[in-house]
Amino acid sequence: MVSFNYTITDEVGIHARPASLLVTEAKSHADKITIVKGEKSADAKKLMGLLSLGAKQGEEVTVQVEGETEADTLVKLEEYFKNNL
Amino acid sequence: MKKLTGKKVFNGVAIGKIYFYAKKENIVTRTKITDTDAEWQRYLDAREEAISQLTALYEKTKKIASEEEAEIFNVHIMMLEDEFSDSIENMIKTQNVNAEYATAQTGDNFADMFANMDDDYFKARAADVKDIAERVISILLGNQSGETNFDEPVIVVAEDLSPSETVQMDKDKILAFVTKLGSENSHTAILARTMGIPALVGAADVSEDVNGKEAIVDGTEGLMIVEPDKETLENYEKVREQNRRQKELLKELRNKDTVTKSGRKVNLYANIGSIGDLNSVLVNGAEGIGLFRSEFIYLKSDSYPTEEEQFKIYRQVAETMAGKKVIIRTLDIGADKQVDYFDLGHEDNPALGFRAIRICLERPDVFKTQLRALYRASYYGNISIMFPMIISVDEVKRIKEIVAEVKRELDEDGIQYKDVELGVMIETPAAVMMSEEIGKEVDFFSIGTNDLTQYTLAIDRQNQRLENFYDPHHPAILKMLKMIVDNGHKSDCWVGICGELGADLELTKTFVEMGFDELSVSPAMVLPVREAIRNMD
Secondary structure (H helix, E strand, O other): EEEEEEEEEOOOOOHHHHEEEEHHHOOOOOEEEEEEEEEEEEEOOOHHHHHOOOOOOEEEEEEEEOOOHHHHHHHHHHHHHHHOO | OEEEEEEEEEEEEEEEEEEOOOOOOOOOOOOOOOHHHHHHHHHHHHHHHHHHHHHHHHHHHHHOOOOHHHHHHHHHHHHHHOOOHHHHHHHHHOOOOOOHHHHHHHHHHHHHHHHHHOOOOHHHHHHHHHHHHHHHHHHHHHHOOOOOOOOEEOOOOOOEOOOOHHHOOOOHHEEEEEEEEOOOHHHHHHHHHHHHEEEEEEEOOOHHHHOOOOOEOOOOOEEEEEEEOOHHHHHHHHHHHHHHHHHHHHHHHHOOOOOOOOOOOOEEEEOOOHHHHHHHHHHHOOOOEEEEEEEEHHHHHEEEOOOHHHHHHHHHHHHHHHOEEEEEOOOOEEEEEOHHOOOOOOOOOOOOOOOHHHHHOHHHHHHHHHHHHHHHHHHEEEEEEEOOOOHHHHHHHHHHHHHHHHHHHHHOOOOOOOOOEEEEEOOHHHHOOOOOHOOOOOOOEOHEEEEEHHHHHOOOOOOOOOOOOOOOOHHHHHHHHHEEEEEHHHHHOOOOOOOOOHHOOOOOHHHHOOOOOEEOOOHHHHHHHHHHHHHHO
């Protein structure tokens, strides 16, 4: 498993629209992707769980990737987070 | 006559009959299922129907509002696709319950989860979950959740409205929305704003017995007046007429040039204080942004905003304005705008204190972070930079040295940027007197009339006891304005006004005659000023 930490800079945080886009992005990778915020964690491919994190601007999340192409996926997700969240 | 209050969602006045929208109740009973696979299939069929309804709503919303507002229905579709359905499958197959019951339970569970979150935005998502559960249950029960139609335009009053109910209503027949529940963050509220319909939410005293009664909805004051008396009604009819005229003006003047009858063109820009104001800049047809107050980025932050955070915001503004001019003023912290992490300490006289450019020149690291972000963003549009509270030529020269340093560093890092016009705010009497010399160093002047007036008249704007002494049209100020324009033009600068005085319709003609090249006003004043200029000879 590989992971990176990211602090949300998007003004509204992971609200419905960014979350649905993140789900779409996550689904394009075969690996298992988990977003962790504090004690909560959610499958990045599932919207409700992702929303239930309530991640807001300025909060840090950990993105964990597990699978055969995890190194590659991690790089792409880091890029995605920087550009979109 | 009875007055009810609620939270304001969208300004404007509506007068008409109330239609109380009562939700069709879906009655769900729990039954025991033996063939759980068939029941699961029944759910899947209903879900498929729900998704096709939501897709249709998405298309409709895109047409009447915007793609962004329509996106909520894609979110609903996605919600239906994962955990929501997993939970229902699990309940049907392990507890042998019917699909309706499993859906209702699952909907309640997820709605509770959102309702218990500590952020208003996420709390409001409980309504979305309930909406999708109700939709599926209606389909399972064979209830029509079809369109609601009215014969004449009405004020729609309801306990609560789901986004899909809001969109399904015939927009031409709706004068206003008033709901007993709901928050300003609900999608219904957002939709009402986008559709431009006066609306109130959280009007706690609303009940079904208002149905059919005459009423006024005052979205600006957050009021609903049921059975108004004659005088109230007449007053509101006048307001409504004014609003209607304003709207017509808007339509008519939005895409017109700001030019006098004899063909003199004035650049008419808008002042904004945050990204949220961008929409009204575009709606009101401003030709650019004449003052973007960058302080808001610092004010809403708990520590110094990073280059990256600032870059994102400036870039978004530049891109949204799509090549139109965007003049960003570097931070104007201090005086009445205090930020803890700047640690400025107490000052006896903050208006004459350590503020704005003075901070930037003493703390070049903070200044350079902002300049670097601005130059990086310049690549994505038409950005100009403006410096506040200037009193001398020497300050401008020091600023330009720092700018040159920032550009050199960007070159070294191989980062692209465009040519940026540099300008100064003229808001101190010293800058007025030195304007010819300062003008040789910069591309433009923008006059901050608020500070200039208070520094020239020695009158504190916040001090109410001085109201009788305060004259915004004081001849000293008008003389100064003329002097600034003439000196600016002598030094090849264009000259504008971004202070409140710029929107003073009594002076519009004077400004144009003095030779001002630009006026930057609040978004709501763009069209009235344009009208005044177009009526000039």
